[in-house]
Amino acid sequence: MKNTVRIYSNNLLHLYLMKRLFFIRLLLCQFFLLSLVHPVLAQELQKTPEVNEWWKAGVARAVITPQEYIWMAGYAARDKPAEGKLHDLWAKALALEDAHGNRVLLITTDVIGFGRDLSVSICDRLVREYHMERRNIILSSSHTHSGPVINSNLEKIYPPFNDNQRKQIENNQSFIEDQIITVAGRAISSLAPARISSGVGIARFAVNRRENPWDDESLYSPELNGPSDHVVQVLKVADPSDKPIAVVFGYSCHATTLDINKWSGDYPGFTQIELEKTYPGLTSMFFAGFGADQNPLPRREVSLAKQYGRELAIAVERVMEEPMKTLSSAIQTNYKEMELALSQxxxxxxxxxxxxxxxxxxxxxxxxxxxxxxxxxxFPDSYPYYPVQSWQLGEQTLVVLGGEVVVDYAFALRDTLGNDLMLMGYANDVMTYIPSERILKEGAYEGETSMWVYGHHGTWVPGIEEKIVHEVIRQVTQVRDKVLKH
Ligand SMILES: [Zn+2]
Structure with a gap:
């Protein structure tokens, strides 16, 4: 069946490339004719950025560090609530508008993950209050394991909460929701001319955690096993003077360096701080990629979280300092909630x-x-709301999946749609892990018992990978095609 997917998408990709070639030839032809008619005008066009490179962008941020020391998210082993902080947790918003007036909103957060209830509540308000379409909103989470408990996320691993603890968790969720609505409004109201570019870098600290149980000897082992994705995905937003005002970057690795009882964004928190120190006035926004089977190893020291944070910051900085791909000002988006089958x-x-x-x-x-x-x-035999979303920002494709997505999906999608994809997981609804066919068959945590952690009665059933990959191909083909037609 995989071959079918590949043939299907190769044809689409070929069609896409042919159309692109035709479009570029047409542009070159027009430019040549224009330069014959008016050499001075032609010179000006070479100096001035094309009109279609101008976007509008607005950025805003707000602290979402809980106002009380409530229970922390991510580990069953914690036996007491937070008792301090390493640094603040943030909600950040980037609003973008293209030359045709299409508007999108990306929210990034230092949060473990939004379950469907909270995500629907937040996104409904964003749709209502800012006249947005749902497909034009991404609500993402960094998956930090040093943030607050979010009600339905990983609900089964914590000790049963008393009424007061439950109230604290609910109050904090309302606080996060209100802060997100506020930053979104501020980002939209600050829309101003900008240019956007994209690029990729590399950072190698993600380790396949299914294949490499880490102990003191591992440091001296010459080989690491299993697949990892070390691509650092970068989107830069600059003002008309080319000063970066925002950078959105993704990496595919769990934010689980730390398990102490102090608030922090883990390594992504340290990366964001580092980048904001390097570029005064910059808002840096992290998103988690398809790294559900990846851990930063070794781990458990604050100094290691700082080290990984700086490594990732240097990788992003390197991309920002080199020539990046300038994106034409055009947005197309797609969003669908799919039904995925569950076992009994x-x-x-x-x-x-x-x-x-x-x-x-x-x-x-x-x-x-x-x-x-x-x-x-x-028991229900499916989960009916699995979110798949695609954005085409000029020449850059962004694929956004819900849940904790394993690294195999990155390889499957690049195989069919090309390497030039930004891949975001942990967005819109984090309902559990999303194993590949291989991992579903192998079982263990990411294939089986993680379903229990999220309170599901069964596991996903075979066919899940093909179903999700097909939907992504369908959406990406559509959004790429629409951008080319403009
Ligand atoms: Zn996880």
């Missing part, structure tokens, strides 16, 4: 073995499923 729950025997041998959080999950089975409750 495990057998009573399997649940009982989890109840005997599992960790505390696994036992809590097994108990819940066992009770539901005993009461004869029906």
């Amino acid at each position: 729950p495990p057998t009573i025997e399997k649940l009982e073995s989890v109840l005997e041998e599992g960790a505390d959080w696994q036992k809590r999950w097994a108990e819940t499923i066992k009770e539901k089975l005993a009461s004869g409750e029906a």
Whole structure:
């Protein structure tokens, strides 16, 4: 079936390249004729940026560090709430408008992930209050494991909360939601002429965590196993004098260097701080790529989080200092929520073995499923809201997926749509892990037990990778085509 996908997309890609070639020839031809008619005008055109390179951009940011020391997100092992902070957590917004008046909004946050309820609540307000279309909004999270608990995200791993703790979590969610609405409004109201460019760099600290259990000897091991994606994706927004006002960058690796009880954005937080020191006035915005099976290894020291943060900052800086691809001022977007099939729950025997041998959080999950089975409750056979989104910003394609997406999807999509893709995971709805066909078959955490962490009764079923990849190809083909027609 993979061959079918490849042939299908190769044809589309060929068509896309042919159209592009025709378009470039047409432009060259027009330019040649114009220069014959009016040499002075031709010289001016060479000096001045093309009108279609001018965008409008607006940037804003607000602190979202919780106002109380509430429970922290990401690990079952924490046994007390936050008790300090390394640095603030942020919500940041970038509004972009193209030469035709199309407007999009990218929100990045130092948050573990937004479940569907909170995401719908935030995005509905953005749609209503700023007259946006849903497909033109991306709500992304850095997946920091040093931020606050978000209600439905990883809900099964925490000890049961008392009423007061639950109230604190809900109050903090309202606070984050209000801050996001505010920064979005400020970004939109500050739209001003800008130029946008994109590029890629490299940073190598992501390690495949399924294949490389780390211990003291690993440092001296000459080989690392399993696939990793070390591409650093960069989008630069500059004012008319070419001063960078925002940089959006992505890397495919869990923000799990730290497990202490202090607020921080983990390594992406340190990268953002570093870049903002290097470029005064800059807002730097991190997004998590397809790194669900990747960890920064070794880890657990603040000094290591700083090291990885600086490594990533230097990689982004290098891209920003080199010539980047200038993007034509044209936006096309697509968004769809897909139905993905889920298996039925495990057998009573399997649940009982989890109840005997599992960790505390696994036992809590097994108990819940066992009770539901005993009461004869029906389990849904699908998750109907899996979000797939695509943006075409001039010549740059951005693919945005929900959930914790493993690295295999990066390779599958580049294989069919070309290397020049920005790939964002952990956006719009983080409902659980998204394994590839390979990892679903292999099982273990990313293929099986992570479903329990998110409270699901079963696992995804075979066919998930092909279904998602097909939808991305469909969307990307459509948005690329529409941009070329303008
Ligand atoms: Zn994760």
